[in-house]
Amino acid sequence: MMEFSWSVLADPNTKWILMGCMLLGLMSGMIGSFAYLRKQSLIGDTLAHAALPGICIAFMLTGVKSLPLFFIGAFVSGLIATYSITVITRYTRIKADAAMGIVLSVFFGIGIVLLTQIQHSPNGNQSGLDKFLFGQAASMIHSDVYLMMGVSAVIIIACTLLFKEFKLLSFDPGFARGLGFPVGLLEQLLMFFLVMTVVVGIQAVGVVLVAALLITPAVAARYWTDRLGVMVVLSGVFGAISGVIGTLISTTTSNLPTGPLSVLAATTVFGFSILFAPRRGVCAKVIRRIRGNEAIRASERMREMQRQDIRLRKEESL
């Protein structure tokens, strides 16, 4: 089995695909950290699901399968989705989480209808759009990987240059605004990166699960560190590892889609973090409690001994 996967690695095409999935994991891990800390875990999910109708419409209008076109379609429908959420929360009594749920399901529903439509049309079979639900890394071509390189480079540079701004925005947006930072603009920039990540990730991981790759590595990384910089890097690394593992298994066993496998890999990392992370992990907590109890018992014993000592001495002096 292992040898089989190494022989697959020798295939240059697979190297490209691995590279693509690694980059995808890296950028979604990094940008996902900020989304998670800003309590916007659901936004990634909403954007991803909302991207589906945009992609379908882009395909229906042009009849070609090209990532840049899909990007535009997904971006536009993502924008409409976020705008809808804003309108719903501002003008009704519906809360943000419910609004996201509504928007997500409506857009996804429309997307599925359009997808079915496309597959029943003459050139629908070649479209490969059905793969967009759960993702198929193997369908990536060189230009897709180039696009991923470009996007991840932009995100890494932005997160490095604007680290201080993103940190302040995530921790205390009100204070950031008071200092004169254009909070709306920065928020939109993060949202834009989120959309970019989701869109380039859809082909490999699929609409349904790409959001999991945004949030799961971030949550796992949070377990290991109390420093934002470390967390962002770690989350990127976890994402990259998940992407690589998912792709390796998917290309070697051919039938399984990449998305679920990558997400399972990320979930494994997450499970490991919950259990074994220092200080925050379950094991660390249990050990600390046992040690703490031990220490308390020891000091209690000591006091008891002292008390007896005093009693004895009193009895002696009597």
Add this chain to the structure above:
Amino acid sequence: MNQRNRGSEVSPLTVEGLTVAYQKKPVLRNVSFEVPEGKLIGIIGPNGAGKSTMIKAILGLLPRVSGETEIYGRPYKEMRRKVGYVPQRESVDWDFPTNALDVVMMGRYGHLGWFKRPGAKEREIAMDCLRKVGMADYAHRQISQLSGGQQQRVFLARALAQNADLYFMDEPFVGVDAMTERAIITLLNELKAQGKTVLVVHHDLATVKEYFDWVMLLNVEMVAYGPTEDVFTKSLLHQTYGGRLAVFDHEDEAILVDSR
């Protein structure tokens, strides 16, 4: 810089006809006042009176329906660096992955401008501010592992790092221990001694007379505003709090208990 302003008697803050609404309901109606320089000013009113809203609107964090505000005679946008802000402690998630020193350094971000990372100089300023609030030993502590009072002091240190002339503090005394309360009020008086002006949202009516030079009574509308001895009276407080106030007379001194 203070000297220049004092000479020309420009008020640190003037507010004219400020009205703010969430959705359609006004929560702050037509509030106007002028703040004298170098005073500690308590903003007092029941829950939901619009105290936080007023501060946020002045700082441009909320859109306003109408009204003008000026900081040292100029629009806020030009005078940001003269203004420091301590938000309500609950307004942020204290489980954020960062330490006390890092939070205090955020007070320097406005001075740093875009892209530049805080360096040794910012670190030094931040440590200095932590020292001033008695938190130097906790500089590298993850912020979720600080007590409520310590978190409040970190917020205060962050505002100090802004090195402003006019400060807004939203309920800095809520949920802090007696020692922290002492530390904060000492600090406020130090700021005052340096000619700085501080507006403080305050809840404990028992300490108002001791802490503040001026008082603003607010309940959606401005009820009263002026030197504490003129404004902090039983009848005006009744007017502000309505029936929600218990007043116990005690040798002419009104000791007041906020029954929120």
